[in-house]
Amino acid sequence: MSHYPLSIMNLVKNISRLPGIGEKTAERLTMHIIRSPIKEVEQLSLSILETRKKIRSCSICFGLSDSDICNTCSDGTRDNSLVCVVEQPADMVAIEKSGIFKGTYHILQGVMSPMNGIGPDDIRLKELLSRIKGNNIKEVILATSTTIEGEATASYIAQCLENSPVKATRIASGIPIGGDLKYIDQVTIKRAMETRYDI
């Protein structure tokens, strides 16, 4: 490493700080960057800084947004009476990719985890509950992960909504489509049996 000019060593160091990028890869990327047209490099450099500065939480759903209200929340064609609750922006993107859901989202920006000292006040739960009041919301779909923390968070939110007119539902767990039963873990099979439905 010390055999490179100083600016290259710095760039390699900065790039290798990114997750999953080792020193070898950082070196390869650096070599690519110094050989690339200046226009492309300017674009990359600017895009990194601009995106970091621009991106904020949507003040309705707490998802990623370029502006105060995100594209999904400001999209007039979506069903505002449905709110899908997820842990992270990436979860929302995964559901959007499926194309099945045309309601709105609420991003908790985390998950309750007593073991790590993360309680109901450390996630965007208060904001969800106040959003539900008086916004004509009919159903809250709890789509937190099926981890212990995700399940506990979903249960907690369902309890909070028990005495409200809003219906709380949980996204189904079970055998993934294309899944081979003999390779599916026992907990998943147990849940799939318990939550079986009439066909």
Next chain:
Amino acid sequence: MSHYPLSIMNLVKNISRLPGIGEKTAERLTMHIIRSPIKEVEQLSLSILETRKKIRSCSICFGLSDSDICNTCSDGTRDNSLVCVVEQPADMVAIEKSGIFKGTYHILQGVMSPMNGIGPDDIRLKELLSRIKGNNIKEVILATSTTIEGEATASYIAQCLENSPVKATRIASGIPIGGDLKYIDQVTIKRAMETRYDI
């Protein structure tokens, strides 16, 4: 992808242009960047642009440099009578890492390849020959790759030096250290036998 805000989509696109980085990795890196402290992101962004702008070819050896003359060429402790000829800056770094060589370098910035229309005038060969004249150089070590092109380039340079007082040598080919003979290819074994030396 279209489920992200525009600036995120742009950043993912720009990052996934880098070699060996797919869209999934670019998405992961983008998410990391928008969650990183602004100071770190500024440093990365600046370092990319600055390095690209700063790095040039050393006007003596044509290696990577921050300034007109690179660190190696301006290092007074190195033996200027020895010139090691390599194809690319990364080859020079590989030799430097071995710590065995204390002479200077000449980076050809390519290799002769008649198949691809790359002749002696398309690499930094003229510059090598003019550097050799009157600079009190005693030995040129040809350390181009042991590919067909690298071998041909080394032979060509050796021919150019035939009638000069400068000695041309070729870096040795043979069994890599720690190499198991039964896994070494035949061409390498043939070369190792041909160039065997007395012990």
